[in-house]
Amino acid sequence: MAEVKLKTDTFLVSETDKKGVITFANEDFCKIAGYELKELIAKNHNIVRHPDMPKAAFKDLWDTVQSGKVWTGVVKNSCKNRDDYYWVFATVYPMENGYMSCRRKASEDEIQKASELYKTLN
Numbered sequence: 080m081a082e083v084k085l086k087t088d089t090f091l092v093s094e095t096d097k098k099g100v101i102t103f104a105n106e107d108f109c110k111i112a113g114y115e116l117k118e119l120i121a122k123n124h125n126i127v128r129h130p131d132m133p134k135a136a137f138k139d140l141w142d143t144v145q146s147g148k149v150w151t152g153v154v155k156n157s158c159k160n161r162d163d164y165y166w167v168f169a170t171v172y173p174m175e176n177g178y179m180s181c182r183r184k185a186s187e188d189e190i191q192k193a194s195e196l197y198k199t200l201n
């Protein structure tokens with residue numbers, strides 16, 4: 080298991096429809112996650128879900144964006160090979176026809192706090 084460390088100028092962007100089906104992913108997202116764009120389009124966004132992520136985090140995400148608000152949080156995602164993973168600080172925005180997430184590198188402090196919290200929630 081290896082952590083893929085993001086650069087500070089890396090931004091992983093994806094968009095979904097109202098149900099969380101991926102409709103767009105930018106180059107940084109595809110590159111870091113290890114997918115080609117065509118492998119992501121039309122897939123459920125849980126394709127990048129890491130088993131360490133608690134269900135409660137995504138319930139909070141969905142409750143927030145479905146009520147029209149912006150959600151922010153620290154997320155651990157799996158790469159395609161399932162061994163590697165990467166941490167991001169995500170901001171998820173409601174849009175007219177779905178949702179958009181823009182992710183930046185999470186700081187070491189954010190990663191440490193989130194991983195401790197998530198252990199207690201799992």
Ligand SMILES: Cc1cc2nc3c(=O)[nH]c(=O)nc-3n(C[C@H](O)[C@H](O)[C@H](O)COP(=O)(O)O)c2cc1C
Pocket residue numbers: 093094095099123124125126127128129132134137140144154156171178179180
């Ligand atoms: C715009 C958007 C971006 C999302 N990004 C991620 C993500 O990067 N990683 C992730 O695990 N789930 C992400 N989700 C949440 C997934 O839709 C899903 O709820 C989550 O992976 C948990 O999977 P499950 O609902 O099958 O339990 C995103 C949802 C939306 C609307």
